[in-house]
Amino acid sequence: MKRSSFAAPYGLWMLVFTVVPVFIIVFYAFAASGGVTLDNFRLFLEPEFVGILTFSLWLAFLCTLLCLLFGYPCALFLASRDMKRATMLVVLFVIPMWMNFLLRTYAWMTLLEDTGLINRFLEWIGIGRRRLMYTENAVLFGLVYNFLPFMIFPIYSVLVRSDRNLEEAAQDLGANSWLVFLRVTLPLSLPGVVSGVSMVFMPAVTTFVIPRLLGGGSFMMFGDLIENQFLTTGDWNFGSALSLIMMALIFISLGILHRFNPDAESNGAVW
């Protein structure tokens, strides 16, 4: 028996549960009564749907930007050499990631709601209640909260593995600490930034749970739209076309990010 045949059961499995399902989606996206059509894609061009896509992209972009802004210093500080008990701190950052993300999002609902702790605090200091839940900012907030660790860890693991002698060499050659950061540390950490960005941006574009819970269904994101087509409206054809558009979007962004990554792994694993 040839050893390559060991992969046969898996090959068959993936054929049935990955390849065939994708083909069914492709089939529905282009199928019309008795022929091939592009109508489902044309329907997407309506301003309403394009608006939903741009809104999702915009929100995911903001989320990625905020995660990078707040996460990069975290990773940098965690990786700094004089940080005592750094491993312990890293574990502290990991733990929330292991909580079920629905529970974490639900936790924010209890904080942000009209009678929630934040509002009661605002009332107490005399600012008065604000409407926090079911706003665009609540959704953005929930996204950042859920995905921030995904930005911190890839950057941290690149920084902590990088050769510290390079930084010392730059210092010896007369660079001040900001220059060392700009010219040595930052460029070295770029692969981590790239994988962090993809690990935050992809799930942020495709999520439908967070906007539904924190946005209360008042903001439709692209993931919501797809879920709606299959589970509420029952328009599988349009839903399939939207799924294909989302897949194309993800593959294109992965491709672009891959280009920026100087030492990209060829197997494309996200971890």
Added chain:
Amino acid sequence: MLARRLRMTYLIVILTFLYAPIIVLIVYSFNAAETRAIWGGWSLKWYAELFRNKSIMDALSVTITVAVLATIASLILGTLAAIGIHSMRGGMRQVFIQVTNLPMMMPDIVTGISLMVLFIFAKVPRGYGTMLLAHITFDAPYVIFSILPRLRRMNKHLYEAALDLGATPSVALWKVIMPEIMPGMVTGALLAFTMSLDDFVISYFTSVRTANLSVLIYSMTRRKVPPTVNALSAIMFIVVLTLLLIQNLREVRAEKSKPKGVRSV
């Protein structure tokens, strides 16, 4: 660069942001009052009620059994596949690698929907079984990508030496290759298990009759959330905390006994 104290303060601020909602949930889990608006004193009644709540207990057992079964199945399927793929060359290998990449790159919602459409198409009622099939499908690639690097790093002459010394191919596989890839299998199994435990999106689409915890919590947040969910969060948090601390202590001890490179997270 910046003063140590300043950096520490920043890290603590971010940690507070990450932990605030979790701590609030835990505190509320001891609240005797029914609503979050009132503090009715300390009480353990939601914990008692949690263990009497049939739907939550059912969902918990679904979550755990699906994760265990999916991990075992994907470990067997994935280990065999990794050994097979490793011995492939050229186009065939590329096809397998790409097909393995596909579910990892595909958005969860598309994976979930495409499987849902498949099950509806094949007229298979969506429940425990379909959820398990879906979990095996998204778990197997993690196992494969954890084992393949191990195989690549392995000295291929070891296997040939075993054959020269009279081992049959299956004995050589069992005695030489398996021990070499064991750490990869452990990593893969752990990844698969956690992916499966935490999954919401794919379970949501591939099962209507059976709910795992994520799906149950989602359906609860759409209605009025019973305070038992707070107790559930508190317990889950404590379990995760303990497991990670034990794991970390073990690693620290292992690192002390034999110095090795930094673990990537």
